[in-house]
Amino acid sequence: MKGAERICFIGAGAMAEAMLAGLLKNRRIDADRVSVFNRQRRDRLDKLKRTYGVRIPEDRGRAVLEADTVILAVKPKDVQEALTQWRDYFHKGQRIISVAAGISTEAVEKMIAAEIPVIRAMPNTSCTIGLSATALCAGKWAKPADMEAARYLFSAIGSAVIVDEEAMDSVTALSGSGPAYIYFMVEALERAGVEAGLSKEISRELTLQTLLGAAHMLMETREEPAELRRKVTSPGGTTMAGLEELKRRRFDEAIKSAVLRAKSRSRELGNLLEQGVK
Numbered sequence: 177m178k179g180a181e182r183i184c185f186i187g188a189g190a191m192a193e194a195m196l197a198g199l200l201k202n203r204r205i206d207a208d209r210v211s212v213f214n215r216q217r218r219d220r221l222d223k224l225k226r227t228y229g230v231r232i233p234e235d236r237g238r239a240v241l242e243a244d245t246v247i248l249a250v251k252p253k254d255v256q257e258a259l260t261q262w263r264d265y266f267h268k269g270q271r272i273i274s275v276a277a278g279i280s281t282e283a284v285e286k287m288i289a290a291e292i293p294v295i296r297a298m299p300n301t302s303c304t305i306g307l308s309a310t311a312l313c314a315g316k317w318a319k320p321a322d323m324e325a326a327r328y329l330f331s332a333i334g335s336a337v338i339v340d341e342e343a344m345d346s347v348t349a350l351s352g353s354g355p356a357y358i359y360f361m362v363e364a365l366e367r368a369g370v371e372a373g374l375s376k377e378i379s380r381e382l383t384l385q386t387l388l389g390a391a392h393m394l395m396e397t398r399e400e401p402a403e404l405r406r407k408v409t410s411p412g413g414t415t416m417a418g419l420e421e422l423k424r425r426r427f428d429e430a431i432k433s434a435v436l437r438a439k440s441r442s443r444e445l446g447n448l449l450e451q452g453v454k
């Protein structure tokens with residue numbers, strides 16, 4: 177399968193590009209065996225072709241038909257249109273990987289109305305640099321070999337775990353949306369540094385290196401985050417004063433609410449699709 181797999185991306189947005197960049201960088205796929213198309217923006221496809229060398233098929237039906245793996249990377253509200261449009265071109269010899277948030281494998285299976293292996297995946301945009309945290313789950317027709325093939329693909333762009341489908345809304349809320357929470361925190365830290373008297377450049381540099389260092393400390397020492405936090409926090413010192421302010425403003429509650437709200441939004445996206453709401 178290595179290198180020889182034919183892949184067709186339906187959807188050419190941020191997520192498709194993040195995956196393409198990561199997969200090609202790691203040589204897990206060959207650009208000339210990858211087809212990409214979207215709904216209408218030709219300029220976008222031309223840019224992807226220039227940047228990554230992928231194919232922009234004139235005959236889209238053929239690209240879908242000939243693909244070993246079809247990666248569905250359209251917004252949840254566009255899943256129905258994208259799948260029904262190509263329903264006659266899907267066949268049992270291929271697998272469909274959907275990255276659409278909230279959309280169940282069952283919903284996809286119903287729309288394609290054939291016994292094709294469907295895999296629901298939730299990567300995140302860090303796949304661009306090979307650092308996605310991806311979770312995968314199997315649809316009704318997906319066999320262990322399909323899951324392994326999907327894991328092989330996604331493990332090239334970060335870590336990839338297989339979970340039960342009921343976990344997917346939580347995964348979406350935590351690691352799918354997660355990079356945005358971190359970026360939001362970085363924005364806030366940078367602004368706070370400036371507010372505290374630093375230049376924008378210095379504040380950014382110190383914030384990013386602090387984030388990188390903390391992430392590596394967590395990964396490399398494998399110590400509990402609470403323990404690492406304790407080591408920063410001298411009794412009566414500056415960190416303690418700062419953390420008290422975060423606690424007073426219920427930082428942990430805010431994070432919990434964000435994840436739980438994103439989880440319920442993932443469910444809503446699936447329900448909206450089933451109700452035919454755009």
Ligand SMILES: NC(=O)C1=CN([C@@H]2O[C@H](COP(=O)(O)OP(=O)(O)OC[C@H]3O[C@@H](n4cnc5c(N)ncnc54)[C@H](O)[C@@H]3O)[C@@H](O)[C@H]2O)C=CC1
Binds near residue numbers: 213
């Ligand atoms: N952006 C992210 O961090 C992540 C996104 N996702 C999921 O990935 C999917 C795509 O998200 P983005 O790339 O951010 O969206 P986007 O809006 O950047 O891209 C969507 C693409 O789908 C195309 N499209 C729409 N209808 C189509 C149709 N009928 N046929 C062919 N192409 C069609 C659009 O032209 C566009 O190229 C969503 O379902 C989202 O839930 C999953 C994980 C992370």
Ligand SMILES: O=C(O)[C@@H]1CCC=N1
Binds near residue numbers: 352353
């Ligand atoms: O915001 C979204 O709906 C997508 C799913 C996870 C990350 N981005």
